[in-house]
Amino acid sequence: MAQNILTCMTLLMHLYNVGAVTQEDIKRLKKEIFNGYDVYIRPVQNQTEPVNVDMRFVLLNIANLDLKIQTLKWNGLLSLRWYDRLLSWNASEYGALESITVPQTNIWRPDYVINNDISQKTNLGTPETLVFIESSGLVSWEPGIVSETSCKIDIRKYPFDSQTCSFTFLPWMTTSRFLNTTSHLSGIDMTAFVPHGEFTTGESSVSFSLDNVAFTEDPLVSITYTLVLHRRPSFYWMVMVFPMGSFPLLSPVSFLVPVESGEKITLSITVVLSYLVFIGSMNDAMPKLSDTVSLLVIYASVQTLMSMLTVVANGIIICVHKLPPDFQVTVPKFKASKRPKSSGKEKYDLQNGELFKSNSPKLESSSITDTTKPLQTPEERKEKSEINWLNNNKYILLARRLDKICFVLFVFLAVLVSVIFGFLFAC
Numbered sequence: 001m002a003q004n005i006l007t008c009m010t011l012l013m014h015l016y017n018v019g020a021v022t023q024e025d026i027k028r029l030k031k032e033i034f035n036g037y038d039v040y041i042r043p044v045q046n047q048t049e050p051v052n053v054d055m056r057f058v059l060l061n062i063a064n065l066d067l068k069i070q071t072l073k074w075n076g077l078l079s080l081r082w083y084d085r086l087l088s089w090n091a092s093e094y095g096a097l098e099s100i101t102v103p104q105t106n107i108w109r110p111d112y113v114i115n116n117d118i119s120q121k122t123n124l125g126t127p128e129t130l131v132f133i134e135s136s137g138l139v140s141w142e143p144g145i146v147s148e149t150s151c152k153i154d155i156r157k158y159p160f161d162s163q164t165c166s167f168t169f170l171p172w173m174t175t176s177r178f179l180n181t182t183s184h185l186s187g188i189d190m191t192a193f194v195p196h197g198e199f200t201t202g203e204s205s206v207s208f209s210l211d212n213v214a215f216t217e218d219p220l221v222s223i224t225y226t227l228v229l230h231r232r233p234s235f236y237w238m239v240m241v242f243p244m245g246s247f248p249l250l251s252p253v254s255f256l257v258p259v260e261s262g263e264k265i266t267l268s269i270t271v272v273l274s275y276l277v278f279i280g281s282m283n284d285a286m287p288k289l290s291d292t293v294s295l296l297v298i299y300a301s302v303q304t305l306m307s308m309l310t311v312v313a314n315g316i317i318i319c320v321h322k323l324p325p326d327f328q329v330t331v332p333k334f335k336a337s338k339r340p341k342s343s344g345k346e347k348y349d350l351q352n353g354e355l356f357k358s359n360s361p362k363l364e365s366s367s368i369t370d371t372t373k374p375l376q377t378p379e380e381r382k383e384k385s386e387i388n389w390l391n392n393n394k395y396i397l398l399a400r401r402l403d404k405i406c407f408v409l410f411v412f413l414a415v416l417v418s419v420i421f422g423f424l425f426a427c
Contacts, residue, residue: 040108043083055079058191075146187206199231259321
């Protein structure tokens with residue numbers, strides 16, 4: 001029994017050793033395939049043929065999107081695959097060795113750079129980056145990237161905006177005749193993406209374009225990946241939208257304050273100053289662009305103008321309230337042409353064309369003055385006192401009526417402007 005067990009163990013160890021890959025196999029393989037290998041020669045037998053490279057862009061996370069300088073800082077990797085026929089081998093001759101890894105500096109690599117990087121253009125990867133090579137000659141190179149690229153910002157619907165940022169990769173010197181780049185994915189690989197706190201990712205796409213260069217007639221093929229970023233508006237609803245919408249409703253409140261309190265004009269000016277301070281703090285976080293203007297800035301400007309008009313209206317109402325009861329509005333009179341005046345005693349003879357004085361005695365109205373007037377009733381005295389009070393306080397009543405009219409008017413305008421801009425944001 002013990003002898004049978006020992007035989008089985010020996011057989012298993014023998015089978016295990018047959019499929020094992022030793023260090024000597026790997027050293028021998030690297031020595032043979034890299035003997036005479038030149039990293040500056042493209043890995044094709046016919047040097048007039050292009051090298052076919054499949055590209056896949058993997059975005060890992062977004063660090064920051066700076067609106068003021070219009071840059072996007074991100075972290076990702078570029079997965080590149082191509083066949084290097086000079087690095088293929090027969091796996092059975094090297095202990096069934098199917099793949100090896102070598103530093104990227106040991107093999108030929110496509111000279112891609114990030115074209116829209118705001119810093120200097122450098123080669124991808126580091127000398128320590130490894131390259132995975134299969135026995136068929138398939139090379140997989142995935143250099144990690146931490147970059148800050150330019151991103152065109154559109155702040156028209158800020159803070160409910162969506163930004164489209166691009167990542168452009170370009171061969172630095174290898175033209176389209178010697179390098180053929182393809183992408184089996186129709187967009188960015190987002191499987192390993194870490195969600196961002198301010199933006200959510202939308203649809204992505206990839207496109208190819210030809211760029212002419214001065215040193216050769218052959219164009220360079222640039223690969224551009226685009227990604228749509230949607231801003232999360234929850235934070236901005238609390239700190240920007242709600243205050244921006246409530247400030248216009250505070251200005252008409254000043255029309256409810258009586259003039260006698262002495263705080264009418266003070267309240268309206270305070271609202272305007274608070275609005276201006278809030279707009280200043282909001283503009284500090286927004287880029288100073290001239291090609292696109294934020295609807296929120298236009299909305300704030302319109303509401304600020306309306307708040308200033310409430311100050312003017314309150315000043316006019318206070319002036320009307322302080323007018324004396326005997327104040328009369330004087331209307332300028334224009335001088336009329338001088339004409340001969342005829343007295344009431346003269347008449348014009350239509351037949352003779354002459355004036356003649358009437359000899360008829362003037363009719364005098366002989367009105368009988370009654371010295372004994374009846375006493376006024378309480379209703380008449382009350383009515384007369386009300387008339388006198390209205391005459392003495394007519395401008396105060398006019399000011400109160402203007403307060404009511406202005407309150408309704410400015411509330412209506414504030415709501416109307418808010419509805420219009422809300423519709424524009426929704427479009």
